Amino acid sequence: MxxxxxxxxxxxxxxxxxxxxxxxxxxxxxxxxxxxxxxxxxxxxxQGMPVFTVPPPVSISADERYSDTPAAEYLPLAKRAVLEYEYTSSEFVAPKVIRVEYLTYSEKDATAAVNMIIFNKTKPRVTNFVTVAGADGLRSSDSPLYGPRLEFPLPLVYNAVWNEGPDRSRVAALNAKIAVPAGTYNGCLKITTRLSGGDAGSAERYYAPGVGLVYEQIISEERQETLKLTSYQLK
Structure with missing residues (x-):
């Protein structure tokens, strides 16, 4: 048609x-x-009448409120994947590298064991955490920039909101587009957060189908931090 x-x-x-x-x-x-x-x-x-012209076709973008992507695809816990990010912050000058590796997955517990390394000039900082797919959503005991959080709620619907302490998050899009060093990703889940209800700043993050977290940014009164995916591979 x-x-x-x-x-x-x-x-x-x-x-x-x-x-x-x-x-x-x-x-x-x-x-x-x-x-x-x-x-x-x-x-x-x-003689004074304007010349009749045909305007160019208008490009209409896809509706970001709807997607056929299963919620689990935005953060595929069962894949043994290694993701590397460029990490920049207002608290240091040179960019750092963060490496996140999904080690094991328990189908019984719907839990993935994750290893995260933040490479510094001196000694790398290594942490291990878990991400669990529960009835109310996917929850991580740690994350590169934010710490423990609900990655996204279930069921996953556009404009769903939830509170974590003073912060208020929202499902801003289910079919967004984002460009990072690793490539351009379509059909992404976009989460926005108002820190302390918006008084302390804001944050946003994107999850690409079949990959996971590809971009995150926090702009607060204290700091500005950005995470961009640079490489992705399966083990």
């Missing part, structure tokens, strides 16, 4: 000059048969 509509629009655009020429010939015939004084007045007024 979409191809048919596109073809009709394209053909219509091609025929517009022919239609315009035919209309101009018909108009000239009417003017020639009109009283000379009225015809002269019309032709004088026509």
């Amino acid at each position: 979409k191809k048919f509509v596109t073809s009709v629009i394209y053909i219509s655009l091609l025929l517009i000059p022919a239609f315009a020429a035919a209309q101009q010939n018909a108009l000239n015939n009417v003017v020639n048969a009109t009283d000379p004084a009225l015809a002269a007045a019309f032709q004088a007024a026509q």
Whole structure:
């Protein structure tokens, strides 16, 4: 259906000059048969009329409120994946590297064991945490920038909101697009957070289908931090 509509629009655009020429010939015939004084007045007024043009087609983006992606695909716990991120912050100058590896997955407990390494110039900081898929959502005992949190709620619906302490998060999109060093990802889940209800700043993060967290940014009164996926591989 979409191809048919596109073809009709394209053909219509091609025929517009022919239609315009035919209309101009018909108009000239009417003017020639009109009283000379009225015809002269019309032709004088026509000189100041704007030229008729066809505007270019408008590109309409996909609706970000809807998606057919299963919720579990936004953070696939069962995949033994290794994700590396570029980590920048207002608290240090040179970017750091964060490596997150999904080690094991228990189908019985719906739990993934995760290892996270933040590489510094001196000694890397290593932490281990778990992410659990529960009835109310996917919850992590730690995360690269935020610490313990609900990654996203279940059931996953557009505009769902939840509170964690003073912070209020919302499902802002189910079909968003984000570009990071690892590539451009479509169909992403976007979560926005108002820190302390918005008084202390804001945050946003994107989860790509089949990959997981690909982008996160926190802008607060105390710091500004950004996480961008640079590589992704399965073990």
